[in-house]
Amino acid sequence: MLSVVIPLYNEARTIVRVLEAVQEAPLPTGIGREVVVVDDGSADGSADVVAAYAASNPALGVRLLRHAHNQGKGAALHTGIAAASGDYIVVQDADLEYDPTDYAKLLQPVLKANADVVYGSRFIGGEPHRILFFWHSIGNKLLTFLSNAFNDLNLTDMETGAKLFRRELLQGLMLREKRFGFEPEVTAKMARIPGVRVYEVGVSYYGRTYAEGKKINWRDGLWALWCIVRYGLFS
Template identity: 55%
Template structure:
């Protein structure tokens, strides 16, 4: 079973190479599809070199910055594996947990597996209000999708490739997480959660998400569950 790792990156020259190296150490058959979202630093150059060295399988250069959602969609379209997992380039998530995410899919128990930062995995202690915001957004998403997730906003979502490619995803920026969750629920996907570790960055270390992204996520939860013919009825 081939796992395609879609790695969106924007201005991550300081971490992208280490991120790729960590993925390559995973004991699975992995394809890496890296998407440079029109970075203003040397991210694109680093990715091209890593591709020449055989560490990255495919590099996509977005002509202009469109956001994480658009970068992820580009990576999904280029994916050639049996399952797809999203991997941010900022080193907050540990690729060594891919086998844990893959197991329910391998056993044909799940179509999609979410890695939860709020179950029993170790995590770096950082921002209280980020935690509150994540839990609120997850609660609202659960109310509208009739799921019982603990971490809707997690980056780690591993999905069967045929299913993920069939979803009509349109979000360009940080609306990807609530959108893909809503569309998976609407499709009747079997969704599992597994605990993962999390080593969050501080803003000084390069963290990009702020309160405006939280408001945008709130809008996208409402948009894709109430206004896009996506509300789940069970």
């Protein structure tokens, strides 16, 4: 079973398309799916859109959890991770930047090599990748480099939003970061699990501009840098 955890905040325009794409995404034979959506205090009716979709498509089994007020992507993921019951958990953003059809690629190392963690890299494999911000790409490479140095990994895309984990390992971590610090924190803590098997596959990326709703900013980048040092040294 694959648990798809979707943190949701003010994405009423795209969430139905995301849910449809998640439900239609092909999975390897014998792999089922569950969908856990965590609305993080949206103010645009996103939760109501999900509730209506779930009610009109009961066979799809979409579960909606709600935060009374906005706490951050990491906090929404904490809630969704705790509620997941599948063998593996995959994170799916609610903005269509990442394509659910890549789940089959993320599952390949699981089925072939008993992977524990699989990162979907935007920078390998020749998949479609929207060209956007130069300084974002430099910042991403810097954060990935530093994360690798602290955690003795060789990832190409630590900040990717497409990550798949063995459920019991992820639920066994004590995660603290409530915003975008989730990425460096979970990477550092996973890297310290004895014998953990980390893989990376190429995925497509359809990035958004700020005018289109992108939320992460330079302050989040600075906080991610702090998290790399904090959890890299003290996990």
